[in-house]
Amino acid sequence: MSRAQRLLDLIQILRRHRFPVTGTQLAEELGISLRTLYRDIATLQEQGASIAGESGLGYVLKPGFMLPPLMFSEEEIEALVLGSRWVADRGDDRLAAAARNALHKIAAVLPADLRESLDTTTLLAGPDQSKADIDTGLPLLRSAIRNERKIFLSYKDGKGQISQRMIWPFALGYFEHVRVLIAWCELRQEIRHFRSDRIEAFEVYDLRYPKRRQALLKEWRAKEGITTDRI
Structure with missing residues (x-):
């Protein structure tokens, strides 16, 4: 697992917990040492993550933090693109436009390598032949x-x-x-x-x-x- 992916996973784990979770528990879930965990926590804090707590007591992530370069994994990007393409093809005009706009906004905050993944994904939503009940x-x-x-x-x-x-x-x-x-x-x-x-x-x-x-x-x-x- 790359360090970038590990930091993303750490953020996701912290988001799941409303109350402080110990460093030992976090390290075990990530499959890393406590020393590595402490370094990762410090890295996220330096990048603006509002992580409260300290070693031995537990950590909690305060709401509102987004980490654009690590926002999505490649599979999450594929899921977003596939879902947006489905909505764009089957939604009414306003919902279809919203789906396309959302993808543009996501692309704007992704780093180059992940933006390329978004642009080149080959997961496609098949056309809806009936176009039933798409109305104003x-x-x-x-x-x-x-x-x-x-x-x-x-x-x-x-x-x-x-x-x-x-x-x-x-x-x-x-x-x-x-x-x-x-x-x-x-x-x-x-x-x-x-x-x-x-x-x-x-x-x-x-x-x-x-x-x-x-x-x-x-x-x-x-x-x-x-x-x-x-x-």
Whole structure:
């Protein structure tokens, strides 16, 4: 393992711990000696990392530190590029532009060798032949989710029946050929899923729904048996 990669791994380990972690534990996880660990800690501190603590007591990384030259490993870069390419091909215009802009910003802070990895990665996102339900309404739905606003929805089910309902949107699932709005439905008094291509019309109300979206998301995950490491 290169020293640069080791420093990156050290930063990542410290980020996982909210409370001080001993030098011995850090050294064991990295597979290095305590002396090497102390040198690495000092190097990171010299580069601006706000690492509090000292040998024998433990170390903790205060929030907010970024280390641009060591921000991503090569595989992390590949994951970012692949994900951004998928979004750029399948997202609505605003989300696609945001994905491309994010890659440009990442490239701007990477050192030359990692920037070359970003530019030359051969992981590709296959084209979406259907381009189903990519419409101008998706940005407004995302805004309603971020701001926790109620939506009055006119929705057509699989049998062609149209209903009107007030919902509390808290997530938007992007599948290969369809987008699914996940929301608490006041009519059904439960969490329901709404395909965006079946939404006939909707209006975002300037009315905040009573629950926080993270609480609704947690409730949905528990209902669906989805662990946090999957989403």
